[in-house]
Amino acid sequence: MTAIVDIRDLQKTYASGHVALAGVTLAITEGEILALLGPNGAGKTTLISAVCGLVRPTGGRVTVGGHDIVTDWRAARALVGLVPQEIALEPFESVAKTVAMSRGLFGKRRDDALLERVLNSLSLWDKRDAQIKELSGGMKRRVLIAKALAHEPRVLFLDEPTAGVDVELRRGMWDVVADLKSRGTTIILTTHYIEEAEAIADRVGVIDKGRLLLIEEKSALMARMGRKELRIALRAPLTAVPGRLAGRVTLADGGTTLVYGYDTRADRTGITTLLADLSAEGIVLRDLSTRQSSLEEIFLGLLAAGQASTASTATTATAATGGTA
Amino acid sequence: MNWPAVSAIYQQEMSRFRRTILQSFVSPVLSTSLYFVVFGTAIGSRIPTIEGVSYGAFIVPGLIMLSVMTQSLSNASFAIYFPKFVGSVYEVLSAPVGVVEIVLGYVGAAATKSLFIGAVILATATLFVDLTIAHPAAMVAFLVLTCVAFALMGFIIGLWAGNFEQLQLIPLLIVTPLIFLGGAFYSISMLPPFWQWVSLFNPVVWLISGFRWSFFGTADVPVAASLVAIALFLAVCLGFVWWIFRTGWRLRA
Numbered sequence: 001m002t003a004i005v006d007i008r009d010l011q012k013t014y015a016s017g018h019v020a021l022a023g024v025t026l027a028i029t030e031g032e033i034l035a036l037l038g039p040n041g042a043g044k045t046t047l048i049s050a051v052c053g054l055v056r057p058t059g060g061r062v063t064v065g066g067h068d069i070v071t072d073w074r075a076a077r078a079l080v081g082l083v084p085q086e087i088a089l090e091p092f093e094s095v096a097k098t099v100a101m102s103r104g105l106f107g108k109r110r111d112d113a114l115l116e117r118v119l120n121s122l123s124l125w126d127k128r129d130a131q132i133k134e135l136s137g138g139m140k141r142r143v144l145i146a147k148a149l150a151h152e153p154r155v156l157f158l159d160e161p162t163a164g165v166d167v168e169l170r171r172g173m174w175d176v177v178a179d180l181k182s183r184g185t186t187i188i189l190t191t192h193y194i195e196e197a198e199a200i201a202d203r204v205g206v207i208d209k210g211r212l213l214l215i216e217e218k219s220a221l222m223a224r225m226g227r228k229e230l231r232i233a234l235r236a237p238l239t240a241v242p243g244r245l246a247g248r249v250t251l252a253d254g255g256t257t258l259v260y261g262y263d264t265r266a267d268r269t270g271i272t273t274l275l276a277d278l279s280a281e282g283i284v285l286r287d288l289s290t291r292q293s294s295l296e297e298i299f300l301g302l303l304a305a306g307q308a309s310t311a312s313t314a315t316t317a318t319a320a321t322g323g324t325a
Numbered sequence: 326m327n328w329p330a331v332s333a334i335y336q337q338e339m340s341r342f343r344r345t346i347l348q349s350f351v352s353p354v355l356s357t358s359l360y361f362v363v364f365g366t367a368i369g370s371r372i373p374t375i376e377g378v379s380y381g382a383f384i385v386p387g388l389i390m391l392s393v394m395t396q397s398l399s400n401a402s403f404a405i406y407f408p409k410f411v412g413s414v415y416e417v418l419s420a421p422v423g424v425v426e427i428v429l430g431y432v433g434a435a436a437t438k439s440l441f442i443g444a445v446i447l448a449t450a451t452l453f454v455d456l457t458i459a460h461p462a463a464m465v466a467f468l469v470l471t472c473v474a475f476a477l478m479g480f481i482i483g484l485w486a487g488n489f490e491q492l493q494l495i496p497l498l499i500v501t502p503l504i505f506l507g508g509a510f511y512s513i514s515m516l517p518p519f520w521q522w523v524s525l526f527n528p529v530v531w532l533i534s535g536f537r538w539s540f541f542g543t544a545d546v547p548v549a550a551s552l553v554a555i556a557l558f559l560a561v562c563l564g565f566v567w568w569i570f571r572t573g574w575r576l577r578a
Contacts, residue, residue, distance in 0.1 A: 052419040053418060053419050053577075054415060054418055054419055054577060055577065056573060056577055073421070074327070074421040074423075075421070077419060077420060077421040078421045080419070082415070082416075082419050084412070084415050086412055087412075088411055088412025088413045088414075088415055088416075089411065089413055090337075090407070090408065090411060090413050091411065092341070092344060093337070093340070097337070097340065100333075101333045101334075101336070101337050102333075102416060102420075103329075103333075104329045104330055104332055104333025104334075104336075105327075105329075105330045105333050105334070105416060105417060105420040105422055106329075106330070106420050106421060107327045107328075107329050107330055107421055108329060109329060147416065
């Protein structure tokens with residue numbers, strides 16, 4: 001499948017010396033929903049801004065629909081819609097006018113039917129003549145989406161669309177995204193909320209410190225999440241894993257707990273056999289509990305691993321410098 | 326060339342103008358009337374004719390220039406500063422819109438507004454004094470060029486300004502004095518020779534002089550020089566705007 005957005009080794013170092021993007025390579029498939037997860041300052045917004053032309057990259061190459069964003073910027077930008085993180089709207093303009101203005105900016109002729117459809121899909125049609133300043137925060141956010149959709153973009157970037165939005169509105173936003181996907185729009189969204197990525201994304205990318213740490217099908221991630229842990233608290237502590245159980249369980253908490261890992265979606269989890277073996281060994285149980293690893297844990301694990309590798313690189317570098325000195 | 330974008334920006338700016346139409350219309354009519362009452366009638370009646378023109382009529386081109394220059398500056402600087410301030414400029418910067426479209430839209434709208442105000446002042450003036458325009462085509466040309474040049478300058482100020490105070494700084498401290506000392510209300514020939522010479526360094530003198538020539542056929546400086554001055558001014562502003570968009574100065578990170 002061809003990539004609608006192809007990002008190759010994209011770099012951005014600000015004049016201050018701050019490295020916001022340290023070489024990101026990412027191919028986005030037409031029609032997919034990609035969620036970019038990452039902590040604050042990870043480079044998510046810089047990545048989006050660079051693709052949309054708001055930030056000038058200091059290295060690398062990006063194409064949208066095959067058009068280079070630097071040499072063929074008009075064609076590239078015409079395909080892209082952007083919903084920024086901050087609410088940035090002219091307060092005195094009316095809803096309908098500001099959305100119609102967006103369409104014009106992207107070189108398209110006025111289309112009242114489309115305007116009505118877009119405003120309806122975002123429950124803004126009743127407010128079409130209202131001034132922006134009269135709207136609630138959630139409505140303003142929807143106006144930003146309407147503006148981004150006014151020129152029928154093939155690729156839509158949503159920068160934290162549900163930050164600071166209540167639960168009901170968040171679900172409404174997900175419905176809008178699902179509807180857009182069904183019409184073939186490619187969607188890239190950044191988010192803090194792992195449940196958001198879980199709910200709507202086809203693929204999930206994790207960014208930290210300007211690097212893409214992982215990009216994976218959500219289903220593959222979910223498979224990793226499918227791992228569960230059975231923790232068995234014992235009446236009397238053990239000094240070693242009994243022979244019959246060796247290799248299957250590990251001892252924890254000073255020998256008072258046995259830990260057994262298994263895949264919830266496997267046909268046979270092995271729990272029945274394990275319990276039978278425990279009983280055969282004459283081990284008396286005090287309590288049982290299970291724990292599921294979440295996307296959040298995977299995410300935090302990745303960030304920690306990323307930091308550890310950065311730290312070790314730094315140590316190696318220092319050692320090397322020390323060696324030469 | 327993205328013409329729908331030019332039209333979109335232009336329409337947005339004109340709708341901003343229409344929202345404040347009363348202020349846009351009433352304010353120049355009122356201030357012009359006041360100038361005529363004070364300068365034209367009360368003081369002007371004691372001032373002899375200047376180069377064969379009554380003082381009331383003499384100040385008409387100066388008054389129009391004063392308003393057109395300040396209005397062009399403030400309209401254009403606000404037009405681009407405000408989207409920067411509220412953040413909505415992101416849309417123009419991420420759209421397939423180049424510097425030519427942006428300038429045509431914003432500067433075109435700002436120049437249109439000040440042209441309108443110039444016309445209102447001219448119409449108001451005819452209620453107070455007898456006016457015959459010697460060179461109507463030249464008059465329109467000077468007026469349009471001045472509107473465009475000052476709107477361009479205002480656009481640059483709006484791009485440069487980091488806050489509302491800076492937005493007012495250059496118009497207030499530099500441009501307004503230059504306009505008042507540029508012969509809006511007097512002829513340079515009325516000044517002592519030294520100050521006449523100093524005045525020639527004020528670019529506004531050349532613009533007002535040319536405009537006044539189109540009304541009365543007399544000027545402080547040669548008309549051709551006035552034309553060159555305004556063309557130069559336009560070229561410098563255009564060059565600067567082009568440089569701003571090429572480098573992304575104060576616009577793109």
